[in-house]
Amino acid sequence: AALFACGAGVAFAQDKETRNFLFLGDLASRYNREVWEMSIPAIIMSILIAVATSWALFYSVIKFRERKGEVREPAQFHGNNVLEIALIAVPFLIVTVLAILTVRTMVRINNPDIYAKSLRGEPVQVDVLAAQFWWNFTYPQLGNIANGNEMVMPQGRAIRTNITSRDVMHQFWAPNIGGQRAAIPGVQKEYTLDIERPGIYQGNCTQLCGPSHANMRYKVVVLAENDWNAFVTAARAYRAPVPAPGSSEARGQQIFLQGKNGSPSCAGCHRVQGLQGAAGLAGPDLSYFASRNTLGAGMWEGEAARERLKEWILNSPGLKPGSLMPAYRNVQTGKSLLSEQDLDDLEAYLLTLKLPPAAEYWNKVP
Ligand code: CUA
Numbered sequence: 001a002a003l004f005a006c007g008a009g010v011a012f013a014q015d016k017e018t019r020n021f022l023f024l025g026d027l028a029s030r031y032n033r034e035v036w037e038m039s040i041p042a043i044i045m046s047i048l049i050a051v052a053t054s055w056a057l058f059y060s061v062i063k064f065r066e067r068k069g070e071v072r073e074p075a076q077f078h079g080n081n082v083l084e085i086a087l088i089a090v091p092f093l094i095v096t097v098l099a100i101l102t103v104r105t106m107v108r109i110n111n112p113d114i115y116a117k118s119l120r121g122e123p124v125q126v127d128v129l130a131a132q133f134w135w136n137f138t139y140p141q142l143g144n145i146a147n148g149n150e151m152v153m154p155q156g157r158a159i160r161t162n163i164t165s166r167d168v169m170h171q172f173w174a175p176n177i178g179g180q181r182a183a184i185p186g187v188q189k190e191y192t193l194d195i196e197r198p199g200i201y202q203g204n205c206t207q208l209c210g211p212s213h214a215n216m217r218y219k220v221v222v223l224a225e226n227d228w229n230a231f232v233t234a235a236r237a238y239r240a241p242v243p244a245p246g247s248s249e250a251r252g253q254q255i256f257l258q259g260k261n262g263s264p265s266c267a268g269c270h271r272v273q274g275l276q277g278a279a280g281l282a283g284p285d286l287s288y289f290a291s292r293n294t295l296g297a298g299m300w301e302g303e304a305a306r307e308r309l310k311e312w313i314l315n316s317p318g319l320k321p322g323s324l325m326p327a328y329r330n331v332q333t334g335k336s337l338l339s340e341q342d343l344d345d346l347e348a349y350l351l352t353l354k355l356p357p358a359a360e361y362w363n364k365v366p
Helices: 002-010 030-063 081-109 225-237 248-258 302-307 309-314 340-350
Strands: 013-015 020-022 124-131 134-139 145-148 150-154 159-165 170-173 181-183 189-193 199-205 217-223
Touching: 030 081, 124 150, 124 170, 124 181, 134 150, 145 150, 145 225, 150 225, 159 170, 159 181, 181 189, 217 225, 248 340, 302 309, 309 340
Parallel strands: 020 199, 124 159, 150 217
Antiparallel strands: 013 020, 124 134, 134 145, 159 189, 170 181, 170 199, 199 217
8 A cells, every 4th residue: 555655656757748647546547546545544554553563662662671770680471362362363453454445446446337437438349469569459349440559548438458468478557547457368358447537648568578578568548539539430431541653652552562572561460451451460550550659569759750660660670679570681691671762662651551630649639
C-alpha cells in the first residue's frame, strides 16, 4: 500500500512534447480507483502499526535504559500466555483484514460489470496480440479494423481486451488504464479496462521476453466519443490509396508487394486493409501506417520516427536487437538490396497509407 502511495505520488509524468501520460495511480480508470480504495485502509493500518511499534521500541529503550552507576540485573520473565496469544492474534487479524481487502478488490477488478457500467454503450472488443517485439490491436466487432502498436479506444467506455501472444510470454501494461495483464501463447485472456479522460497513455511490455523487451512499447490513444466514432467510421471504410501510375508511390507499392533484387516483400508479413496481396500477419498491421506517430513499437516518436523510417526499412535488426524483420542487405556482401531511389519510393508509398484528416486520431487528443 505504501509503495502504491509513493508510486502515485512520484510517478506522475506527462511528457510535454509527446503528450504522454504515465501515472500508476491515475484515478480516471476504474481499475486504479478500485486499487486506490483498497489501499486507503491498508495505508491507515500501516501508519498505525508503524506508530505503535516505534512508540513501543523508543519507550522501552528510554524507560529501561541502564543508568549511570547502575549494576542490577534487569527483571527476567519466562512465559506470558496473554502476551503470546496477543502476539499471534494481532498479526493474524491484520493479515486477515488485508487478505479480505485484497481478495474483494481482485474479484471486483476482474468483474466486467463494474467497468463504465453507467457510461455510454456496450464494451468495445479489442483483440490484443503480443509478439516479439510489437503489438497488434484488432477490433473484431468493427469490421476487423486493426492497428499496430497504437491502441485507439473511446473515453468513458469499457473495452474488453482479449489478450494473447504469438511466441513467448509478454505483459500488457499501460498503468493509467489498469494493471498488468499477461499475454500467454495459446491462451486467450479477457480483461476489461476503461478510462474517463482522453489522452495518450504509455504502454510497455513488462515481462522479460527477449533482446528487445525494452523496445516493445505501445500507445493507448483515448478519444472523446465523437472522435472515436469518426475514427471507427473512417477505419472501417479505409482502403489503401491507389498511387498514380508511374509515380514514386507506385514504384514503392511495387516493392512493397513484391520486394526487389530478391529481397522479401513487405506484404508477405504486413497487412494493409484494401490492398490486394498484403495480408501478411507476421508483422504489425500497416493499414494506416502514416497516421501513426511511432516507429519500431514505440522506439521513436514524431520527427525522430520519420527520420529513421528508411534506415528502419533497410536494417531493422540493426536498430532493434532481435527484430524479426529482415535486413534488406545481401548477407554475403553486406550490400543494400534497395537503392537510395528504392528507399525513397518505398517511403513515399508508406506515407500515403493514412486515414482521412477527420479521423487522424493523434491530432484529436488534448
Ligand atoms: Cu514482450 Cu517483454
